[in-house]
Amino acid sequence: MISNNLQSSVVLVEYTDTYDEHLSNYHLGEDQLQFTSLPLDKIKNPNVSNNAKHVLILENSVPVGYFALEDGEKLFKYSNNSNARLMTAFSIDSRNQGKGLAKSGLQFVKNNFSETDEVVLGVNKRNIPAYNLYLKTGFEDENEFYEGPKGPQHILHLRV
Template sequence: MPVTLSPLPAGRVDLIADLTLPPEQHEFSAPPAQALAKARGRRDGHLIREGDHTVGFFGIDPDYPEAHDFAEAGSIGLRMFSIDHRHQGRGIASAACRLLRDYLCQEYPQAHACYLTVNHRNPRARAAYLAGGFIDTGADYLGGGAGPQHILRLALTDTPAG
């Protein structure tokens, strides 16, 4: 079935309430509903769907550059990206990442880039992001609670990094 992305409708956190992660991934991310509830600042929720089923979630932080000096003004941040444990290992994360550029350009036309950080000990997630067109900046983010993280950037326009 095709993988699609769509905004989480306002007030519909119930759509992600059943998404869970295996225990070994909890150090990198809480289950989506918990992560969204604990998020500081504004987060726009987005669903990852396979056919009629919600199989994953991600948040967009429109104020990402305010908290991360490596992200230039006019960029956004990808946070809380996760695939439900029952649907992992089937290429859904990579498929969703390949859709991100066009989707984010449509949903955030003012943004020229999207940043994220991914833990050094999470190579599968890093590989999915790279498959989706993110570029490793070569720099590390050291402010994460679970150790050093790669800083990745996805160009949303042809505007060079500032």
């Protein structure tokens, strides 16, 4: 368990199936689902590497956010750094948005993955709210782009 000193009720944990019932009720609006996937869909996706770390953001022991940290072939579409991890499917349950949970979760990444020296991600150019959130939490836009399945993406970097 990775605890948050700033807000004691928020922690990050690696996924286990004990959270499946809560995750089956996870909600994202259609406007967000066009850019990401629901946590259980990502976790159970057979195309995701077995080495991926699935991370839950918990508030009072209930999953309110999720992201995956991937390596391998998918990572190398975004970075040549073998010590980097690709953050995918980052989301906060729509009923818990606006509480600063995304910002808290992203700030934890900096301090809690010692084998990683960089986190990269692709954010769709049309997803302005997510792009701005990532910049506010320390990601840098180095003017690199990736043509994703849903259009061009900014490639953002977070040195950890």
